[in-house]
Amino acid sequence: MSTASRASGPDTTTAAVAGSPPRGREHTLSGWGRVAPSRSSVIGVRSAQEVADVLAAPAPGGVIARGAGRSYGDAAQNAGGTVLDLTALDRILSIDDDALLVRVQPGVTYGELLPALASRGLMFAVVPGTRYVTIGGAIASDIHGKSHHRDGTIARHIASLRVCTPSGGLRELTPERDPERFAATVGGMGLMGVIVEATLRVQRLASPWWSVDSDRTDSLEHTIAAMSGDEAHRYSVTWLDLMARGAAIGRGVVMNSNDWGPLTGGQAPDADRRRPCTDPASLPPPRLQAPPHFPGAVLAPAVVRTFNSLRWHASKRSERAVPMPLATHYFQLDLVRDWNRLYGSHGFVQYQFAVPPGAETAVVRCVELLNARRIPAYLAVLKRLGAPADGPLSFPIEGWTLALDIPASAPGLRPTLDELDDMVAGHGGRVYLTKDVRLRRELLETMYPQLERFRSQRAGVDPDGILRSDLGARLGLCRAAA
Amino acid sequence: MSGPGSDGRRVVVIGGTSEIALAIVGALAGSAPRAVALIGRDGARLARAAAALEQAGCDPVSTVEADAGDTGRHAAAIETAFAALGGADLVIVAVGVLGERGGLPHDVPGALEVLRTNLVGAGSLLIEAARRLDAQGHGTLIVLSSVAGERVRAANVVYGASKAGLDGLALGLGDALHSHGVRVLVVRPGFVHTAMTRGLPSAPFATNPDQVARAVVRGLDRGSAVVWAPAALRWVMLVLRSLPRSIVRRLPL
Numbered sequence: 001m002s003t004a005s006r007a008s009g010p011d012t013t014t015a016a017v018a019g020s021p022p023r024g025r026e027h028t029l030s031g032w033g034r035v036a037p038s039r040s041s042v043i044g045v046r047s048a049q050e051v052a053d054v055l056a057a058p059a060p061g062g063v064i065a066r067g068a069g070r071s072y073g074d075a076a077q078n079a080g081g082t083v084l085d086l087t088a089l090d091r092i093l094s095i096d097d098d099a100l101l102v103r104v105q106p107g108v109t110y111g112e113l114l115p116a117l118a119s120r121g122l123m124f125a126v127v128p129g130t131r132y133v134t135i136g137g138a139i140a141s142d143i144h145g146k147s148h149h150r151d152g153t154i155a156r157h158i159a160s161l162r163v164c165t166p167s168g169g170l171r172e173l174t175p176e177r178d179p180e181r182f183a184a185t186v187g188g189m190g191l192m193g194v195i196v197e198a199t200l201r202v203q204r205l206a207s208p209w210w211s212v213d214s215d216r217t218d219s220l221e222h223t224i225a226a227m228s229g230d231e232a233h234r235y236s237v238t239w240l241d242l243m244a245r246g247a248a249i250g251r252g253v254v255m256n257s258n259d260w261g262p263l264t265g266g267q268a269p270d271a272d273r274r275r276p277c278t279d280p281a282s283l284p285p286p287r288l289q290a291p292p293h294f295p296g297a298v299l300a301p302a303v304v305r306t307f308n309s310l311r312w313h314a315s316k317r318s319e320r321a322v323p324m325p326l327a328t329h330y331f332q333l334d335l336v337r338d339w340n341r342l343y344g345s346h347g348f349v350q351y352q353f354a355v356p357p358g359a360e361t362a363v364v365r366c367v368e369l370l371n372a373r374r375i376p377a378y379l380a381v382l383k384r385l386g387a388p389a390d391g392p393l394s395f396p397i398e399g400w401t402l403a404l405d406i407p408a409s410a411p412g413l414r415p416t417l418d419e420l421d422d423m424v425a426g427h428g429g430r431v432y433l434t435k436d437v438r439l440r441r442e443l444l445e446t447m448y449p450q451l452e453r454f455r456s457q458r459a460g461v462d463p464d465g466i467l468r469s470d471l472g473a474r475l476g477l478c479r480a481a482a
Numbered sequence: 483m484s485g486p487g488s489d490g491r492r493v494v495v496i497g498g499t500s501e502i503a504l505a506i507v508g509a510l511a512g513s514a515p516r517a518v519a520l521i522g523r524d525g526a527r528l529a530r531a532a533a534a535l536e537q538a539g540c541d542p543v544s545t546v547e548a549d550a551g552d553t554g555r556h557a558a559a560i561e562t563a564f565a566a567l568g569g570a571d572l573v574i575v576a577v578g579v580l581g582e583r584g585g586l587p588h589d590v591p592g593a594l595e596v597l598r599t600n601l602v603g604a605g606s607l608l609i610e611a612a613r614r615l616d617a618q619g620h621g622t623l624i625v626l627s628s629v630a631g632e633r634v635r636a637a638n639v640v641y642g643a644s645k646a647g648l649d650g651l652a653l654g655l656g657d658a659l660h661s662h663g664v665r666v667l668v669v670r671p672g673f674v675h676t677a678m679t680r681g682l683p684s685a686p687f688a689t690n691p692d693q694v695a696r697a698v699v700r701g702l703d704r705g706s707a708v709v710w711a712p713a714a715l716r717w718v719m720l721v722l723r724s725l726p727r728s729i730v731r732r733l734p735l
Contacts, residue, residue, distance in 0.1 A: 028619075028663045036487075039619030039663035079619035079663065080569070346705045414488065414703045418513060438489055440514050470620070474489075 024059070029077040032070050032340050034347030035408050035437050038079035038470055042066075046088050048196035051164045054084060055194065055466060058166075062468025062478070065194045067107055067134030071141060072350040073437035074470035075189050081468055084194060086136055092116055093197070101159055103199045106136025111283050114326060118281035123205035125151040129381075130333045131283055136195045141434040142187030142394040146235040146257075146330075149386030153396055155186040156389065162197035165461040170196065179390070184457035187391035189433055191467045191478055192458060208281035209260035209269055210235070210329040212322045216315045220250025220367055224360050227254055227384060234258050235329075240380035241312050242367060242404070243305040250367050252382070253315045260323060269323035280325030286334055290341040297344030297407060304378045343407050348378075349437060351417055352403035354385055354396060355429035362427045363402050366420055370404070373416050379405040392450035392457075395432045403435070414438065433471065441476050488702040490571025490622065491516055494563045496607045497576035498522035498545065499531050501676040502626060502669075505691035506574055506698050511538045519563035519570075521546045521607075542566075550577045550603030560610040569618055572702075573611045575652075576626045577604035578645070580678050585636045593640045600644030605651050612655050612664065620663040624698060625652035629670050629710070632719050636731065656707060667701050669694065670719075671711040687715055 024041030041059065045051050054063060061081025068087065069076060077083060089105035092113065096102070097120055104113065110124075111131035117123055127145045128138065139161070142153045151157070160174040163185060175182045185192040213233070217223040220240070227238055233256035240252040260269060270276045290298070333339070340348065355362040363382065370377055381403045385396045406413060421443050424431060430447030431439055445451045458477075465479040472478035488510055495503045498520025510516055518540045522528045528545040535543045544566040548559035564570050581596035582589050608625060615621035630638050631645025649668055656666030671694045673685035694711040701709035710716040722730065 026662075028661050037620070037663045039616075080617065081619075409704045411700070411704070415513065438487070441491075442514070474491075 024082055027083075029066070029069065029083060030347070031073045031075065031077070031437065033072040033349055033408070033437060034340055034343070034345075035349060036074045036470070038074070038077050040078045040081055040083040042083045042085050044085045044088055048089075048162065048164060048170055051084060051086075051194050051196055052170050054082065055164055055166050056169070058082065058466045062466055063194075064467060064469040064472075065106075065136065065140070065190050067137040068109060068132050070130065070133045071137060072435040073433075074474065075140075075434060075436075076137070077470050078468055079470055079473075086194075086196075087134070089136075089196065095120060095122070095202075097122070100202050100204070101199055102202050103197065104135050105197060106134060106139075106195045108135050109133060110135075110138075114330075115281055115283055117202055118205060118208045118326065121205050122202045124200060124202050125157055126154040127330050129331065131327075131331050132334070135198055135200070139186055139195055139198060140188060140190045142389060142391050142396075143434075144385065144396045146237045146383065148396055149236070149384055150234045152386065153187075153389045153391075153394060155183070155391060155394065157201045158182075158186065159199040159201055161185065161195055161199075163193040163195055165193035166466040167461050167463055180453070181457055181461070183390040183394075184392055184454050187389070187394040188454065188458075189393060189471060189477070190469060191462070191472050193461055193467070205259070206262040207260050208326050209263070210257045210324045211260045211269075212255055212257040212319075212324050212329065214256075214315065214319045214322070215254045216251075216312065216317050217254060218251050219247055220364060223250055223252045223254065223382065224363065227382065230256055232256075232258075236384060238382045239311075240367075240382055241308040242370065242377040242380045243301065243308045244312070249371055250364075251312060252380075253312070257324070257329065277325045283327050283331070283334075286337040288336040290336055290338045292338070292341060297346070297409075298342040299344075299378055299407070301376045304376065344409075346407065346409040349406050349408050349413065349417070350403060350435040351406060351420070352395075352401060352432040352435045353420070353424045353429050354399060354401040354432070355424060355427045356397060356399040359399060359427040359429065362423060362429060363400055365423060366402060366404075369416060369420065369423075370406075373412050375406060375410045375413055375416055377404040377406050379403075392454040393433065393448055395430065395434070397428075397430070399429070401432075403432075433475070436471065439475065441474065444475050444477075487622075487705070488513070488572075488699045492567040492570045492572070493518045494521065494560075494567065494570045494573045494611065495519070495576065496521045496560075496574065496611065497550075497578070497604075497626075499524060499527045500574075500576035500578075500626070501678075502671070502674060502691045502694050503574045503576035504531055504535070505695035506624065507535060507540065508538050509692070509695040509699050510572070511535070511540050516540050517567050518543045519546060519566045520544070521548050521559050521563050523547070523549050550599045550607065553603065553606040556606045556610045560607065560614055564614050570611075570614070570621055572622050572624060573615065574624045574626070575604055575608050575611065577607060578626065578628075578678070581641055583638050583641070583682075585639050587640055596640050597644050600641070601647040604648050608648070608652060608655070612659060612666075615664045616659055616662050622665040622667060622702065623652065623655070624667045624669060624702070625649075627652065627668050627670050629672050629715055629719055632670055633722050633730075653707070665705070667698065667706060668708045669698055669701070669711065670708060670715070671697075672715050674711075687712055687718065 027042045030037035063082045064078045066076035087107045090107040093103040235257040425446045532543040587593035627649040628645040630642040631649040634642035672687040697711040
């Protein structure tokens with residue numbers, strides 16, 4: 001088990017002694033962006049039955065589940081109420097090579113799951129940009145990966161779930177038998193029940209190598225054009241340099257890739273390099289560690305501008321079929337452990353929105369507005385999305401998604417993001433609730449027009465409003481704190 | 483944007499007829515609708531303030547009558563206000579009277595009244611509100627202090643001392659509760675044109691309630707611990723604090 005996956009909130013502890021009933025300990029929790037902390041009573045649970053016990057006799061203030069604390073906003077905290085820490089439920093229960101099914105507890109992280117699968121020649125299709133997220137959190141967020149246009153969201157790869165709800169206790173949930181409830185639970189932000197087990201469909205992996213094509217672009221227009229044509233790749237992601245000045249803003253590196261496939265003669269594709277990768281399926285711990293408790297931000301606009309410029313210039317204009325192992329292909333975010341600390345004590349906001357095809361102007365307008373307001377977006381990632389999942393709160397819609405990391409102390413950030421929300425909603429788009437910490441409640445129904453579907457499912461599983469999170473209370477998905 | 487920032491929807495105003503506090507609520511309501519509970523002394527003036535906030539789009543607005551001097555009733559008043567909103571995200575503490583200006587007070591009972599209202603009364607309400615936010619696990623306190631409290635000047639000794647005490651209490655609570663999810667924003671305006679200062683000669687760096695409100699919203703969004711209004715006062719006061727007492731004493735302040 002990776003220790004870093006546990007270094008989530010300011011302090012998460014599993015405070016249970018064997019044999020005693022689970023009891024809560026007061027902790028101040030925040031999301032990965034370290035914005036909007038609140039205090040909850042945290043109960044470390046060790047079994048599905050303990051989850052059921054807490055939901056059967058909840059303390060006032062409601063209950064929400066929490067995994068690694070890697071969602072950016074306030075989805076996995078519950079001011080004045082209870083938070084169930086599920087990180088101790090971290091076992092991979094079984095891997096069935098024939099049926100291509102893996103059964104896991106919700107606290108298993110991608111960093112634990114993927115190497116275990118790869119060692120048996122298996123792979124999971126939907127992988128986020130960091131290995132530290134838990135499977136339970138990934139399902140509650142209905143996450144997508146770089147292959148969304150091919151593989152969809154994680155919902156498509158779930159065979160069944162075991163979910164504990166306030167009204168029904170522990171129950172199996174499958175997309176076939178109970179499609180409506182399944183659709184609301186996956187992407188339901190934890191407000192449809194606590195996932196205590198998941199059975200996922202996995203795929204065969206010919207080799208733990210990926211073949212990456214990359215193209216450097218000179219402007220935002222050029223970037224969008226370069227991304228628009230490609231249909232030949234399973235994975236696609238683009239890094240944008242929004243700190244560049246003038247016409248260069250929005251230049252970037254477009255990375256398209258495919259599975260490498262079987263190795264010829266068992267030879268690793270990078271064997272001719274000076275330092276070939278010894279174990280391409282492994283996820284070594286990050287070599288760099290961000291300093292703890294650094295009061296100010298290590299990152300300043302000038303620093304990031306220089307870094308981005310170096311990164312852009314260091315990329316070749318065009319590269320084809322570069323071999324990459326698991327860690328490099330999927331988890332470039334994990335190069336520096338605890339990188340969220342680099343933003344200093346004020347934290348950062350990740351603003352991620354999706355707009356339909358043809359609404360590229362929304363992406364351009366967003367970049368222009370941030371630039372005009374001098375709001376720095378240190379990290380910017382643009383992706384294309386494919387057909388949406390069925391879930392009423394599932395984020396991806398067909399089109400484009402732009403994710404921006406912005407220091408929370410940037411002057412004028414809040415009104416500017418409010419303005420961007422209006423523009424995104426006007427284009428028929430939405431923001432990603434897993435990243436959100438500030439969306440105005442009034443816009444939720446415009447962005448998620450199937451909200452009523454979610455509400456009616458939620459009324460069935462949680463009629464007394466026991467499941468509660470800061471995000472849910474803020475957006476009116478559940479009742480407010482007492 | 484550290485903490486819930488200016489997003490908090492449920493706002494309790496202690497000193498519910500304070501022009502600065504109402505300007506802050508007005509500025510907040512400009513970006514999103516807010517539910518408000520006003521705590522104040524004068525029922526008629528509270529009702530007028532509530533009507534004005536409803537006009538500005540706040541919904542619902544409730545009022546609670548309580549006197550800063552009646553500390554025995556403070557816990558109940560705060561409780562009622564929180565209950566009306568189902569909890570609070572932002573609490574504005576804007577309790578204060580100016581009293582007699584100058585050095586050695588001539589009106590001793592009046593001077594004690596200033597201390598009782600501005601320090602003991604406001605402090606009691608601040609502590610009760612902080613207890614509620616602590617139990618709730620989140621929330622932000624906005625405490626109206628004054629530049630007069632940062633460096634108590636001979637021209638305004640009693641008022642300055644009362645604000646200095648409140649300022650210290652608020653900052654200390656902010657540090658004590660930081661790890662509990664509770665934030666404290668201390669607001670130090672200069673001379674503000676309000677009913678409280680009507681008829682007084684204006685001072686350099688004078689400002690108005692709307693400008694103070696804008697500074698507060700900015701401070702909330704930036705996660706500041708202290709805001710000055712106007713912002714330049716921060717540097718003026720930095721210089722003033724650094725000067726030897728023998729020099730400050732001679733300045734025409």
